[in-house]
Amino acid sequence: MTLIKWRIIMLIEQLKKVTLVAQELGLKQPTVTFHMKSMEEEWGMPLFEMKTGRILLTDAGRRLHRYALKMLALQEEAAREMRLRGGSRKRLSLLADAACSSIMASFAAFALEPAGYGIEWLRIEEGSGMHADIRIRERQETADADWLPLPDADLRLAVSREWAQAAGIQAAQAALESGKPWIAPAAGTRLRSQILTWAAARGLDLEEGHAVPDAVMAASLAAAGLGVAVVPIFSDPRFAQAATCVLPDPGRMLLLPLNGIPPYRLELKLGAGVPSEARLAISSWLQSPPE
Template sequence: MELRHLRYFVAVADEQSFTRAAERLHISQPPLSRQIQDLEEELGTPLFERGSRPLKLTEPGRFFYSHATRLLEQAAQAARATRRVARMERRLVIGFVASTMYGALPRLVRLFRAALPQVEIALEEMPTLDQIEALKSGRIDVGFGRIRLEDASIKREVLREERLVAAIPMEHALAIPGKPIILAALESQDILVYPRKPRPSYADQVLSLFRDQGLHPAAVHEVQEIQTALGLVAAGMGICVVPEGVSRLRPDEVIYRALSDPQAVSPIIMSTRLHGQNEDIATLRALIDRIYQEQAEARQRAEATRAAAVDKPV
């Protein structure tokens, strides 16, 4: 089996016609039909329902199509990467979930550009679930997400557990600035979660926090984007549980209260291909440690300053 067999098969499946597929491939129809027949003989099963109009895949054909398209994409990615290496080009593509953009990610990108100005860096927002497939297909090189998913070909590292906070409408009875709150206090409230899809997602993390404590929100409203959720909070439509880094958004319309429950955390997970480590990813990982160390030192200084203010004689 060769890559051309996969290209021919995918073209016929996409076009649902040998005639149109031959035109797309710029070959005549008889050789195309013979190549598909050879492929079916090698696999030991028909891939198309020959009597159907338009042409339909058999059940084995649908299964093979999903793998064939992935293999062709991986081959194309390998060719692109090889051409970049031949031209001494370096590029790092990062996939991320929206909430990480409000934390350390912008500073990480700035530091990386300063450390390796010769490396082109690109950012693509995508759910954690999509990051896994994007890593496997070569569309991205690193992913930052929040969902614990296992895949034998992906290396995943929990960088930190970020505290969660409740985003509360400004006029709500629970909107008490600066005072922590327990999750049970949100029972019987309307809760906004995101994203609506794909699932599992951060929405499921939040809902499991309620379920684990036997808590029942009055209603659960699913939206797709974090900005939409916070906009609805500002409009008084409900309360949303978000990562602490998000609390910079809408400060004049939303009150953020830290959740004091020990389990009210969300992981920040870095994902890479198991065998796709290189010096650029190593540099990125070292910069993450630097940022977290700076943040820890800043918190220690702030705590020392507060303690000194308390101890200072009046």
């Protein structure tokens, strides 16, 4: 399965017309039809069916659609990570032990760019946390002098704009009560704990459909209609700009307020080996007044 085939499955579910799918992809209609037949041959079962002038996914096609969304979300994440690395030969390693790693990686890339540095984005599972030049984590209960607090983020419920408009959803609680599965943060994160505490206080029983390690991936899946997700939104324009580079297109997603939930808080630590010009770039970026 190629990325173009995964995109065709996703777009058939959204648009239900081969001509519209072809236009969206910039392909000719026979090319899209060829890929559709090729997929059915590859999987050995019908994936598409014609009903009342529309092309719909069969049961097997809908099952494959779930994987298409995940594959495309991973592809988007890979593209973001490669962009964040930048063209600089000088790199600092970043470990963002938080549920919004992509946004924090984007922030670091913005802050370091004036000093001529790019980032090497490490993963928790790589076991490189102790060697990272820059570490970002969810803020701890006890203050630590070595860690710098970052601006707070409001938490919003991300839903597919198309689904919300069709369902008439205007409030976060109504969206969570609609039966759409919850795209949850990873177990053990403070973000997950905040969401569950908020939901329990309102008698909401969240049905977990997926668990993903990063809020941007969760937002991408929500924008594609796979469920609902809670994402941190920074009012500080510097962080908002960094988030804009990695979050899904606002035209695909609505962000509904979660009334009464505490802000999401993060903190940053610079390693002893961070060069002075890079240290100054990040410190200046954090201390500069928001525009």
